[in-house]
Amino acid sequence: MGVTEASAVRLTASNIHLDFTVYSLRAQSIRTAVVNAAVGGRLLKDRSDQVTVRALKDVSFELREGDRLGIMGHNGSGKTTLLKVLAGIYEPTHGRVQAHGTVSSLIDIGHGLDTESNAIDNIRVLGAMRLIPIRRMNSLIPEILDFADLGPYAYLPLKTYSAGMQLRLLFAVATSFYPDILILDEWLGAGDAGFVAKASMRMRQVVDAAKIIVLASHSTDLIRNNCNKLLVLDHGSVSYLGEVEPWFAAPAPAPQTAEPQAAAVA
Secondary structure, three states, rough: OOOOOOOOOOOEEEEEEEEEEEEEEHHHHHHHHHHHHHHHHEEEEEEEEEEEEEEEEEEEEEEEOOOOOOEOOOOOOHHHHHHHHHHHOOOEEEEEEEOOOEEEEOOOOOOOOOOOEEEHHHHHHHHHHHOHHHHHHHHHHHHHHHHHHOOOHHHEHHHHHOHHHHHHHHHHHHOOOOEEEEEEEEEOOOOHHHHEEEEEEHHHHHHHHHOOOEOOOOOOOHHHHOOOOOEEEOOOOOEEEHHHHHHHHHHOOOOOOOOOOEOOOO
């Protein structure tokens, strides 16, 4: 039986806006150009003179099975912010994200780590944060510990681990799932030289198994080698959405000389 349109894996972003209110600042106390340069988004001012940063503005796209979307842009352009919206970490101020299929993100993989607990307890917690059923997580523990190569340290608190050991554990947990939709902030690597080859192979397996990939990166080689679609952000807005190669083949745009202007929130 073929895959129906209703059951096919898809990821759709519809008119995504995201605003952050900066409660510690008032608009008259700061210069618009300084804040725009610092945060990368658009500075807004409402009628109460409250400062709001528009991190994303009217971002829309649709991905289907087989799509690998690369996201590029300058520092502060909104790449990681958009990934967090797609992963459900941030709720958009306006618009919505629809995901048909299981979603997993390799963003801030150390969030939720408890250095007072041992590796096994941390694996269960990290799995719960990713909504993995406890029975499934328990079945993965032996393979995760073996891949992380922690030895007897698996039963000791993480505060006794070296930074490399913690990184190996986090990598092993983060790549132990094979979701339909995988969201990546740069290419995840981990550990010392002896671990890199094993980690690279594991990472490639997870990426190849995913039906849809969203990858934010500064690396043109990484985007060109792994993606068939490209979204370029500029101050939270889409400046390009299409196939990868036409963007790199086009002449570079002329540098902007004017400072971005503040807008008022009605």
